[in-house]
Amino acid sequence: xxxxxxxxxxxxxxxxxxxxxxxxxxxxxxxxxxxxxxxxxxxxxxxxxxxxxxxxxxxxxxxxxxxxxxxxxxxxxxxxxxxxxxxxxxxxxxxxxxxxxxxxxxxxxxxxxxxxxxxxxxxxxxxxxxxxxxxxxxxxxxxxxxxxxxxxxxxxxxxxxxxxxxxxxxxxxxxxxxxxxxxxxxxxxxxxxxxxxxxxxxxxxxxxxxxxxxxxxxxxxxxxxxxxxxxxxxxxxxxxxxxxxxxxxxxxxxxxxxxxxxxxxxxxx
Amino acid sequence: xxxxxxxxxxxxxxxxxxxxxxxxxxxxxxxxxxxxxxxxxxxxxxxxxxxxxxxxxxxxxxxxxxxxxxxxxxxxxxxxxxxxxxxxxxxxxxxxxxxxxxxxxxxxxxxxxxxxxxxxxxxxxxxxxxxxxxxxxxxxxxxxxxxxxxxxxxxxxxxxxxxxxxxxxxxxxxxxxxxxxxxxxxxxxxxxxxxxxxxxxxxxxxxxxxxxxxxxxxxxxxxxxxxxxxxxxxxxxxxxxxxxxxxxxxxxxxxxxxxxxxxxxxxxxxxxxxxxxxxxxxxxxxxxxxxxxxxxx
Numbered sequence: 001x002x003x004x005x006x007x008x009x010x011x012x013x014x015x016x017x018x019x020x021x022x023x024x025x026x027x028x029x030x031x032x033x034x035x036x037x038x039x040x041x042x043x044x045x046x047x048x049x050x051x052x053x054x055x056x057x058x059x060x061x062x063x064x065x066x067x068x069x070x071x072x073x074x075x076x077x078x079x080x081x082x083x084x085x086x087x088x089x090x091x092x093x094x095x096x097x098x099x100x101x102x103x104x105x106x107x108x109x110x111x112x113x114x115x116x117x118x119x120x121x122x123x124x125x126x127x128x129x130x131x132x133x134x135x136x137x138x139x140x141x142x143x144x145x146x147x148x149x150x151x152x153x154x155x156x157x158x159x160x161x162x163x164x165x166x167x168x169x170x171x172x173x174x175x176x177x178x179x180x181x182x183x184x185x186x187x188x189x190x191x192x193x194x195x196x197x198x199x200x201x202x203x204x205x206x207x208x209x210x211x212x213x214x215x216x217x218x219x220x221x222x223x224x225x226x227x228x229x230x231x232x233x234x235x236x237x238x239x240x241x242x243x244x245x246x247x248x249x250x251x252x253x254x255x256x257x258x259x260x261x262x263x264x265x266x267x268x269x
Numbered sequence: 270x271x272x273x274x275x276x277x278x279x280x281x282x283x284x285x286x287x288x289x290x291x292x293x294x295x296x297x298x299x300x301x302x303x304x305x306x307x308x309x310x311x312x313x314x315x316x317x318x319x320x321x322x323x324x325x326x327x328x329x330x331x332x333x334x335x336x337x338x339x340x341x342x343x344x345x346x347x348x349x350x351x352x353x354x355x356x357x358x359x360x361x362x363x364x365x366x367x368x369x370x371x372x373x374x375x376x377x378x379x380x381x382x383x384x385x386x387x388x389x390x391x392x393x394x395x396x397x398x399x400x401x402x403x404x405x406x407x408x409x410x411x412x413x414x415x416x417x418x419x420x421x422x423x424x425x426x427x428x429x430x431x432x433x434x435x436x437x438x439x440x441x442x443x444x445x446x447x448x449x450x451x452x453x454x455x456x457x458x459x460x461x462x463x464x465x466x467x468x469x470x471x472x473x474x475x476x477x478x479x480x481x482x483x484x485x486x487x488x489x490x491x492x493x494x495x496x497x498x499x500x501x502x503x504x505x506x507x508x509x510x511x512x513x514x515x516x517x518x519x520x521x522x523x524x525x526x527x528x529x530x531x532x533x534x535x536x537x538x539x540x541x542x543x544x545x546x547x548x549x550x551x552x553x554x555x556x557x558x559x560x561x562x563x564x565x566x
Contacts, residue, residue, distance in 0.1 A: 023474035031481035037501070038489045042346075042353070045496040049350040177324060183331045187338060196342035203348045 006103060007111035014115025018123075025123045028073065032128045036069035040136055054200035059139040060227045061198070066132030067223050068195055073120040075157045075218040077193040079165065079186030082113050086169035087178035099261060106253055110162050117158040141228060149235055153222040156242035160217040161189075163249030170253065173260040194220035214245040299403065306402035310410035318415055325416065332419030340365060340427055343491070354496035359434040360523055361492065366428025367447075367515040368490035371454030372483060373421030378455075379409045379462040380417055386469040386476045392564035404558060405463070435523075443522045446536060453539035454514035458483055460546035467550070467557035486511045494520075494528040502528045513542040 018025075043065055047058040056064065072078060086109060089095045098105055132138060141147060168185040172178030190196060192215035199210045199220045210216060221238050224230045230238045318325050343365065347358045356364075385408055388394040397407045437443065465479025472478070486505075494502045494516050506512040506529065513535075520527060521536035 021474055023472055024477065027472075027475040027477040031477045031485065034481040034485040035488065038485060038492075038497075041497045041501070042492050045354045045492070046346055046350060049353065053349055180324070180327045180331065183328070187331065187334055190335075191338050191341070196338065197345055201349060202345060206345075 003103070007107055010108055010111040011115035011118075014112035015119045016115075018116050018119040029124055029127045032069040032073070032124065033131050036066050036128050036132055037135075039065045039069075040132065054198050055229065056198065056200070056227070057139075059137050060229075062132070062136045063138040063140065063227060064198055064223050066129050066136075066138065067226055068219050069132075070125040070128040071121075071154065071219060071222065072193070072195055073124045074117050074154065075161045075193070075222075076113075076117075076165065077161070077189045077195050077215075077218050079182055079189055081116065081165060082109055082162070083165035083169040083178075083182050083185070086166070087172040087182060090169070090172040090178070091176060106166060106250070106257060109166060110159070113162045113165075114158065121154065139227060141226060146226065146228060149230075150222055150226040153225040153238060153242065156239065156246060157218045157222050159246045160214050160242060160249060163246055163253055164189075164214060166253045167249065167256060170256045170260055173263075189215055189218065192216065193218040194223070198223070214249060217242040217245055303403040303406035307406040307410045310407060311413035314410070314413040315415055328414075328416040329419045332416050333423050334419075336369060336420045336423040339488075339491075340423070354493045356493040356495070356525075359431050360525075362427050362431035363435060363523065364493065364515055364519055365491040366424050366426075366431050367451055367454065367519055368487050369424025370421060370428060370451045371424075371514050372458050372487045373417065373424050374451070374455035375458035375462055376483070377414075377417040377421060379459050380414065381412050382409050382462050382466040383476050383479065384408070384411065385466045386473040389470060389561065390473045390564070394561065395563050398561075405554060408466070437522060438524070446518050446522055449537075450515055450518035450539055453518075453543040456543035457510065457514050457539075457546050458486070460543070460550035461486070463547075463550040464553045467553040470557035470561055482509065482511075486514070490515050493525075499529065506531070510542050510546065513539040 040062055043061045044058065047053055047056070047061045051058070053061070086095075089098065098108070101108070133140060141150075164185060165182075168181050169178060171181045175181060192199070192210050192213050194210075194216065199207060199216055201207075202210050211220070221230070221242060225235065225238060340362075343361060344358075346353060347361075351357070353361060385394070388397075388408070394404075394408075397404050400407060432447075461482050462479065465476075465482065468478065469476060486509075489497070489505065490511060494512070502512065506517075512528075517527070517531070518536045518539055521533060527533065527535075
């Protein structure tokens with residue numbers, strides 16, 4: 001109970017921390033909207049040429065564009081989130097302070113990241129979507145249950161995203177400078193989350209592989225739920241896929257964490 | 270009153286020669302000062318980067334890969350269709366390559382300017398103000414990142430591919446237009462970088478707004494104008510003249526019809542547009558710098 005309140009407080013402070021930067025948030029929304037605008041037209045051209053590509057009609061494809069622009073900050077598809085900070089703390093040795101806190105390291109950082117994700121969902125999620133809906137014909141679900149199912153998928157996506165980035169950050173215990181690993185992970189996130197192009201448009205074996213990788217849980221799956229492509233058993237399968245990756249990656253994070261703390265050499269001073 | 274007096278001075282034919290020569294000489298030496306400072310600071314950062322060669326190599330590869338992924342997405346699109354907006358893959362590659370090189374050059378030379386907002390916020394810009402070198406040169410060369418060659422190289426490779434595969438009826442003018450377009454495009458993007466930095470004097474946290482015009486503009490220019498709505502094309506032709514980076518010259522090279530019934534000679538207007546953009550960005554920069562008040566704490 002006491003522990004639960006602690007992590008709730010960490011999550012709230014994570015939310016507040018990001019809520020402080022209002023101008024940066026507005027600038028981010030502006031950028032997302034500009035990119036959404038450009039991408040929307042390329043998708044129109046693509047779906048004009050191949051109607052029904054990837055199982056989407058044009059309205060669904062356009063919804064996908066705006067949904068991703070609104071959501072990629074929430075699931076940190078491009079990285080640049082807590083992993084950068086955690087790598088910094090490992091490099092400078094500040095991690096020692098975190099390790100002797102009476103709290104679990106992984107849960108602590110997860111709580112902070114959930115707070116950030118909630119802020120990004122509220123602060124950066126709706127405006128690009130509303131803007132897109134104003135200018136284009138979008139396939140926005142009318143059933144509140146679809147919205148609820150979508151939010152669950154987003155939440156699972158956030159956890160998978162965190163679990164990946166936590167593992168990446170821990171690599172700094174061995175690499176010292178984790179910047180390269182963080183960049184590689186961001187690259188994989190951009191490409192395999194479906195931010196550049198929906199994964200169901202990827203051809204052949206590449207598509208099969210991309211859809212089986214954990215990054216598909218970040219954007220592609222929440223988007224498919226939102227677009228009504230996953231209902232009933234399909235929806236449960238989606239959750240099972242996301243949940244399985246979340247559990248597996250979090251468990252891997254714990255293993256690496258215990259290995260790292262056993263051999264930790266604190267840097268600095 | 271002062272303006273009237275100055276105007277009267279300019280009309281005096283005997284005074285014009287020496288006065289303008291003097292001004293030009295001063296501006297010229299300031300430019301040389303700036304370039305010299307830029308070269309020295311950049312060289313220092315290159316030496317410092319080269320202390321960690323493995324890390325440098327990794328960041329070059331990553332910068333290359335980031336942009337290569339964008340091209341991979343275009344390849345994936347063309348695995349599903351033969352034409353996009355009526356343009357084939359090699360034609361899109363020409364647009365992609367030229368826009369990529371232009372942005373790559375501007376980013377290599379001026380990309381560090383994005384950190385200006387941070388320096389305004391924490392007050393470290395003051396240090397640059399007291400040094401005897403132009404602030405623009407100092408901030409642009411600060412943390413000069415040679416790794417940005419990765420982006421440039423990727424653009425060059427894609428342009429190379431396009432030029433090999435495309436069947437263009439080359440004329441001397443078209444050959445000339447390729448380097449002209451890439452350099453003018455770089456100057457236009459450079460102007461956007463500087464104007465964006467000037468904006469950061471007022472909105473310190475808004476660095477991302479600038480990237481929506483540089484990186485967002487780059488994304489736009491990779492695709493043919495036929496893909497976009499007329500209003501958008503109008504906007505990037507007449508308001509924010511990104512169309513002069515590569516669309517108008519490249520469409521001439523490809524022998525494609527112009528959007529909005531624009532005249533063909535506009536293909537050669539890019540250097541002029543670039544010069545105007547740079548002048549405007551320079552003015553914006555001076556306004557921004559003059560309005561700078563330190564953090565005060």
